[in-house]
Amino acid sequence: MGPELLHLSAAGVSFVLDCRGPGLPSVAHWGAALDKASAELLTAVAPQPIGFSVDGTVRPSLLPEQSSGWLGTPGLAGHRDGSAWSTAFQVTAIDHRPPADGRAPDAVQVRALDAEAGLEVSIDLELHPAGVLRGRAALTGTAPGTYWLEHLTLFLPVPDRAAELLDFTGHHLRERQPQRTAFTHGLRVRENRTGRTGYDSAFVLCAGTTGFGNRSGEVWALHTAFSGGARSIAERTYHGWSALAGGELLLPGEAGLAEGETYRTPWVYAVHSTTGLDGVSSRFHQYLRSRPNHPSTPRPVVVNTWEAVYFDHDLARLTELAKAAATIGAERFVLDDGWFGSRRDDTSGLGDWFVSPEVWPDGLEPLISVVRGLGMEFGLWVEPEMINPDSELAREHPDWIMSAGDRLPRPARRQQVLDLANPSAFDHILGRLDALLTDHDIAYLKWDHNRDLVEAGHPGSGRAGVHDQTLAAYRLLDELRARHPGVEIESCSSGGGRVDLEILERTDRVWASDCIDAHERVSIQRWTGLLIPLELIGSHVGAPESHTTRRSLPLATRAGAALFGHLGIEWDLTRASESDISELSAWVALYKELRGLLHDGTLVHADVTDPAYSVTGVVSRDGSDAIFALTATSTSASYPPGTIGLPGLAEDRTYHVRPQPPGDVADGNAAAWGAALPWCTPQGVRLNGRTLGTVGLRLPVLYPDRVLLVRVTAAVEEA
Numbered sequence: 053m054g055p056e057l058l059h060l061s062a063a064g065v066s067f068v069l070d071c072r073g074p075g076l077p078s079v080a081h082w083g084a085a086l087d088k089a090s091a092e093l094l095t096a097v098a099p100q101p102i103g104f105s106v107d108g109t110v111r112p113s114l115l116p117e118q119s120s121g122w123l124g125t126p127g128l129a130g131h132r133d134g135s136a137w138s139t140a141f142q143v144t145a146i147d148h149r150p151p152a153d154g155r156a157p158d159a160v161q162v163r164a165l166d167a168e169a170g171l172e173v174s175i176d177l178e179l180h181p182a183g184v185l186r187g188r189a190a191l192t193g194t195a196p197g198t199y200w201l202e203h204l205t206l207f208l209p210v211p212d213r214a215a216e217l218l219d220f221t222g223h224h225l226r227e228r229q230p231q232r233t234a235f236t237h238g239l240r241v242r243e244n245r246t247g248r249t250g251y252d253s254a255f256v257l258c259a260g261t262t263g264f265g266n267r268s269g270e271v272w273a274l275h276t277a278f279s280g281g282a283r284s285i286a287e288r289t290y291h292g293w294s295a296l297a298g299g300e301l302l303l304p305g306e307a308g309l310a311e312g313e314t315y316r317t318p319w320v321y322a323v324h325s326t327t328g329l330d331g332v333s334s335r336f337h338q339y340l341r342s343r344p345n346h347p348s349t350p351r352p353v354v355v356n357t358w359e360a361v362y363f364d365h366d367l368a369r370l371t372e373l374a375k376a377a378a379t380i381g382a383e384r385f386v387l388d389d390g391w392f393g394s395r396r397d398d399t400s401g402l403g404d405w406f407v408s409p410e411v412w413p414d415g416l417e418p419l420i421s422v423v424r425g426l427g428m429e430f431g432l433w434v435e436p437e438m439i440n441p442d443s444e445l446a447r448e449h450p451d452w453i454m455s456a457g458d459r460l461p462r463p464a465r466r467q468q469v470l471d472l473a474n475p476s477a478f479d480h481i482l483g484r485l486d487a488l489l490t491d492h493d494i495a496y497l498k499w500d501h502n503r504d505l506v507e508a509g510h511p512g513s514g515r516a517g518v519h520d521q522t523l524a525a526y527r528l529l530d531e532l533r534a535r536h537p538g539v540e541i542e543s544c545s546s547g548g549g550r551v552d553l554e555i556l557e558r559t560d561r562v563w564a565s566d567c568i569d570a571h572e573r574v575s576i577q578r579w580t581g582l583l584i585p586l587e588l589i590g591s592h593v594g595a596p597e598s599h600t601t602r603r604s605l606p607l608a609t610r611a612g613a614a615l616f617g618h619l620g621i622e623w624d625l626t627r628a629s630e631s632d633i634s635e636l637s638a639w640v641a642l643y644k645e646l647r648g649l650l651h652d653g654t655l656v657h658a659d660v661t662d663p664a665y666s667v668t669g670v671v672s673r674d675g676s677d678a679i680f681a682l683t684a685t686s687t688s689a690s691y692p693p694g695t696i697g698l699p700g701l702a703e704d705r706t707y708h709v710r711p712q713p714p715g716d717v718a719d720g721n722a723a724a725w726g727a728a729l730p731w732c733t734p735q736g737v738r739l740n741g742r743t744l745g746t747v748g749l750r751l752p753v754l755y756p757d758r759v760l761l762v763r764v765t766a767a768v769e770e771a
Contacts, residue, residue, distance in 0.1 A: 247505020
């Protein structure tokens, strides 16, 4: 059958399974690495056998069952015509696959059967070299009839010392905003019913020791990797059991298993950190960068046309914009919405994926030739999962529009959802996108998804279809990438509405938000970066006045925020002043100089007591180079402000610390108040990493919404 105990270990993390059975395994330990784990550990942590619900001890498993005496949230909920609602799985096999090399995960598969319920379950667990644990389950019907699944949710226990919870909320233009609560008795459930990853999703659900911060405290974190409905759970019971859990949120009737049919959960990713939230992000980033499909080439500087021209497509105007883009050093030019069908505004044309002869009488080739001739790649905006009722496709195939019955869902953005689970609709969209990429020199697609899935059923039957739609979107992306492996794809969904690790299996970056106001982006990008490394986060320099907030900010602030991501520009450069073009060119040159560091180094954040300031940095893997952004988002209560440590540096190395041009003179810094800070000069200071981390630098006086860049490099004698 297998061992009584399994110990998976990687990168300072241990995951210990109690496999004594005959039921499903339970987790004896998930956390800091153990030298070894033996049956004595199981004896040491066994609860006292006090009988209340049942006699003896209750051992909630990875899929907690009521048959074990567990009366909390079940791991599996469903029934077969009212029966088989309570399972008692018996393990039939445990297959442990230790890593064959340093790149493979330490993996185990558990298979179990409940013959009376007519169900078989398998659970896959993988502990990756970065210390990232991921798991999923598969449920198969083994009896006649239909088993109606309500949910299948993997549970990972955390210890009692995890006393606080951190998760996220947000809305369009203000995605991924943190919220903290005490981890008290009861059930905290975050359900996302938007049909996409969503703005108001848990994103990363963290449980940690009291007061855990960026650089301190013990943290357990979980991410449910699914782009449709999802559930994230934190539960603490009166008998001392606490857990994080995740799975898909299924609508009624979405998952009915006939004999021989299988349902698979999304992957749930989980990490443990003894060094606060930066330890969480470091593990996630290492894992993502180790994937074979992770972008391997330098992330090109993007110019996107949306906030420059909107729907006003004109070859002459766009040619001038492309020339201006090349002048400042752009490497990719993306034509946004408005190039196809009747799409002159957002009221029509979605679904008609052919080049508009009205706007582009000679097709896209004249513009593509200009762009390619200037040495840039060409990219294009698409929204394949949506349809405008005012479109040729909708008039030809109204039966392809998702609905819960005879009525259409209420419109949003004057659009509906195309039923991609319909093979004819799927083949049509795949064919149109395939033709676009075959007929044109297109290196990049900005793939948008601009509405929630409301009453998203399959027309005709009316059966709920979010699950099917999500999997169909994955298949569409997979097939398109198989046919055009060189094309990169961005996941956009009204901005940051589809940011998860499953969509990133198929895309090369995410659009963090439609808001590129640097004031808002500081927070949006900081928390997106808890899960996603900087090279996968689209981050653009906008116009002097923000399109979404009407806030006006200097170029150094806008560019300083955009630097910490995959840099782009979304601004009508043909109307920019010569001085702005010169300064922007300098920022682009700095990004090109630093992108190897930014996109391969370790992201760090100081724990700043002054709420007016934040400190974000990236330290190279060998500790020889680093860049930090000192950002003021409001006026400080201290005048002048105090000191701040620079985290993540090698303690015993000596570093040269100085402001980094062109982000070295944020208007309103100390020099504007009568005297410059002594360190805030090209000569800077030389200190070792231990001193910089514990004592740090005196913060300059900054106006609100200003950024000062600090470069930290190993001194010559240490290099």
